Amino acid sequence: MDDKDLKDFSNKVREVLDVSERETDRMFLKSSLIAFAFVLLIFIAPSFFPKDKVVVTQEVILKPYSDEEVLTSLGINALGVVVKEINSLAPLLEREGDKQWPVASLTKIMSSLIATENFGLGTYVPISTEAVLTEGVSGNFRSGESFTVEDLVKSMMVVSSNDGAFALYEYGEREEFTAKMNLKAESLGMSKTSFSDPTGLSYLNVSTPNDLQKLVQYVYSKQPFIFDISREKAVIIHDNTTGTSRALENINSFSGVDNFLGGKTGYTDEAGQNLLSLFSHNNRTFMIIVFGSEDRFNETQRLYDWLVSYL
Structure with a gap:
């Protein structure tokens, strides 16, 4: 491999690493936003229930019939x-x-x-x-x-x-x-x-x-x-x-x-x-x-x- 080929190869490696780094940053940002939304739901959502409403928590029942x-x-x-x-x-x-x-x-x-x-x-x-x-x-x-x-x-x-x-x-x-x-x-x-x-x-x-x-x-x-x-x-x-x-x-x-x-x-x-x-x-x-x-x-x-x- 001559110097030109080596230089081209190095440039391609750097490009791949840059893309990988950007993708990692995007994944980290997405995970952070999901975690923030979950915390917000836990601490803020209860204030939206009507004052006297009895909050129910059981899972929705999936029914195989009409x-x-x-x-x-x-x-x-x-x-x-x-x-x-x-x-x-x-x-x-x-x-x-x-x-x-x-x-x-x-x-x-x-x-x-x-x-x-x-x-x-x-x-x-x-x-x-x-x-x-x-x-x-x-x-x-x-x-x-x-x-x-x-x-x-x-x-x-x-x-x-x-x-x-x-x-x-x-x-x-x-x-x-x-x-x-x-x-x-x-x-x-x-x-x-x-x-x-x-x-x-x-x-x-x-x-x-x-x-x-x-x-x-x-x-x-x-x-x-x-x-x-x-x-x-x-x-x-x-x-x-x-x-x-x-x-x-x-x-x-x-x-x-x-x-x-x-x-x-x-x-x-x-x-x-x-x-x-x-x-x-x-x-x-x-x-x-x-x-x-x-x-x-x-x-x-x-x-x-x-x-x-x-x-």
């Missing part, structure tokens, strides 16, 4: 359905999870939450004539009686008392009470939910299955006694004015069942039959939501039986 095929095979005619583990990211089954629907007395889950967090369970609330005249007689309340917030929550969650809900609405300054219901929904990220009254009688009380599950997650985590009450076959409430007590028999067909952890019924002509149910299975908690059903308890039972067989 939800609609399964629901059809089970004979589920409800217009909205969600079946999922209480704090999982993804549902096991879903139908029209983001479609707004009148929630009827499922509203009383939020009413119970607002009363509990704002008034205190031991606070006495008077029963007015207007409250007694609210549609429905569940709870057998009489004008002039006085019950604790806890007892009125019992009446809402066990017999779906509209009188009890209205009494709390009056005690909470009426529109101020519903404003707090809507603010709570907003803080939980329930973007398709709106409340106009505390009972659910109005068709303007709307939500979606996916929004409702956010409320259920929060209540189950922060105020679990609300669902604990709803699983009892019967509860006792005490009138402070007369000193008398009475029993309220649960209208939920699942009450008293060992693996039933609580829930809420709802019905109006516009909504049809709505039902939220919590069940335990293998030390895990699952929720089943059906909107617009014509046979809510049987459909929920079939969904639970499928859940057990699937898991």
Whole structure:
């Protein structure tokens, strides 16, 4: 190899080394940016969650089947359905999870939450004539009686008392009470939910299955006694004015069942039959939501039986 060839060879080696060095620098820069982004995600991302939102962390479930095929095979005619583990990211089954629907007395889950967090369970609330005249007689309340917030929550969650809900609405300054219901929904990220009254009688009380599950997650985590009450076959409430007590028999067909952890019924002509149910299975908690059903308890039972067989 003469001097010219040697010089050309040396130049090519230097070019290769320069390219390799630049590529190494680019790889180092890329790795550094990825590491920085990961650290940013860990420390900054939590601030973007809604204030009261219950953060869920489980992995997304990959399913080899169509939800609609399964629901059809089970004979589920409800217009909205969600079946999922209480704090999982993804549902096991879903139908029209983001479609707004009148929630009827499922509203009383939020009413119970607002009363509990704002008034205190031991606070006495008077029963007015207007409250007694609210549609429905569940709870057998009489004008002039006085019950604790806890007892009125019992009446809402066990017999779906509209009188009890209205009494709390009056005690909470009426529109101020519903404003707090809507603010709570907003803080939980329930973007398709709106409340106009505390009972659910109005068709303007709307939500979606996916929004409702956010409320259920929060209540189950922060105020679990609300669902604990709803699983009892019967509860006792005490009138402070007369000193008398009475029993309220649960209208939920699942009450008293060992693996039933609580829930809420709802019905109006516009909504049809709505039902939220919590069940335990293998030390895990699952929720089943059906909107617009014509046979809510049987459909929920079939969904639970499928859940057990699937898991």
